Amino acid sequence: MHALRLRQLPAKFHYLTPQQARRWLAVHTAYAPSGGRAIATTAAYRRLFQILARRLAERPVQIISLGCGSGQKDALLALSLYEAGCPVRYLAVDAGQALVLIAADAVTNAAPQCKARRLVADLDELGGWRDFVEQGSERDEVQVFCAFGVLPNTNPDRLIQWLTGLLAPNDHLLISANLYDPEDPGNELQAILPQYDNPETRHWLTTFFADLDWPVTAGQFVFHLHENASPARISATLTLPETFVAAIGTRTFEVPRAACLDIFFSNRFLAADLSAMLERYGFALSQYAETASSAEAVWHAERI
Ligand SMILES: C[S@@+](CC[C@H](N)C(=O)[O-])C[C@H]1O[C@@H](n2cnc3c(N)ncnc32)[C@H](O)[C@@H]1O
Numbered sequence: 001m002h003a004l005r006l007r008q009l010p011a012k013f014h015y016l017t018p019q020q021a022r023r024w025l026a027v028h029t030a031y032a033p034s035g036g037r038a039i040a041t042t043a044a045y046r047r048l049f050q051i052l053a054r055r056l057a058e059r060p061v062q063i064i065s066l067g068c069g070s071g072q073k074d075a076l077l078a079l080s081l082y083e084a085g086c087p088v089r090y091l092a093v094d095a096g097q098a099l100v101l102i103a104a105d106a107v108t109n110a111a112p113q114c115k116a117r118r119l120v121a122d123l124d125e126l127g128g129w130r131d132f133v134e135q136g137s138e139r140d141e142v143q144v145f146c147a148f149g150v151l152p153n154t155n156p157d158r159l160i161q162w163l164t165g166l167l168a169p170n171d172h173l174l175i176s177a178n179l180y181d182p183e184d185p186g187n188e189l190q191a192i193l194p195q196y197d198n199p200e201t202r203h204w205l206t207t208f209f210a211d212l213d214w215p216v217t218a219g220q221f222v223f224h225l226h227e228n229a230s231p232a233r234i235s236a237t238l239t240l241p242e243t244f245v246a247a248i249g250t251r252t253f254e255v256p257r258a259a260c261l262d263i264f265f266s267n268r269f270l271a272a273d274l275s276a277m278l279e280r281y282g283f284a285l286s287q288y289a290e291t292a293s294s295a296e297a298v299w300h301a302e303r304i
Pocket of ligand 1: 069071149
């Protein structure tokens with residue numbers, strides 16, 4: 001209700017139900033890199049994971065995946081650690097129950113000896129859960145926190161500050177971001193716009209309303225480019241074709257016809273800016289890998 005009052009839907013509201021998870025996975029499958037680009041993207045992650053795994057060889061490790069989604073990258077990490085002889089535990093954390101289940105399956109399929117725990121939680125509300133993270137751990141277990149694909153849909157300063165409080169000294173952080181070319185940000189955002197402005201994404205983004213028994217069929221989506229913002233981003237607004245009455249439990253809230261909602265955004269970063277931000281919030285940078293297309297990067301940082 002609060003989000004509707006502000007006319008701003010945080011990203012988590014697009015992943016909560018099984019229907020949303022299914023449609024998001026369809027978007028992901030249709031628009032994530034495929035063919036040679038997918039191999040190159042995976043290779044960048046794998047390179048970084050293998051270097052980390054060699055360093056941690058044979059020590060028990062827990063992967064804590066924040067916003068785990070379908071857990072594909074987590075599975076790759078678990079496999080690298082497994083191949084390096086590390087006993088692995090996995091904690092899948094996401095707002096969406098279906099995604100937490102899918103991710104835990106993906107990881108235990110990749111590394112069958114891995115023990116998985118599942119936590120359905122809102123990262124925005126999650127405080128004081130270090131005890132839960134460490135519950136059942138062996139004394140020398142290494143904690144590797146992953147935040148893959150989370151920076152695009154959140155306030156980066158807020159997320160990294162929160163991570164600073166969550167991670168203890170010697171914990172590891174693996175974090176990914178989408179990049180843009182500073183020489184020509186406008187053109188670059190324009191070039192990737194079709195990854196967002198397409199029928200599958202619109203279908204997924206309107207599931208929020210459908211799940212509240214209000215199918216949006218004729219809402220007007222507009223996608224916007226913010227090449228001069230910091231970070232640069234693509235966003236989408238939805239103008240409601242009719243008055244929407246959200247009934248949640250005994251409460252109702254009305255959003256009038258023609259109201260314009262901020263329904264989605266995706267941030268793009270300059271690698272140097274994000275490196276500086278991580279250092280500013282108390283992380284030491286250990287590794288950096290960029291995909292061959294330079295569209296995506298992953299950092300290995302450690303809490304000092
Ligand atoms: C773009 S997906 C990335 C998924 C996966 N980590 C990957 O790299 O493919 C973002 C994920 O973050 C989760 N998420 C977003 N906001 C969240 C919040 N406030 N609390 C918990 N999970 C959240 C979503 O449910 C979604 O699974």
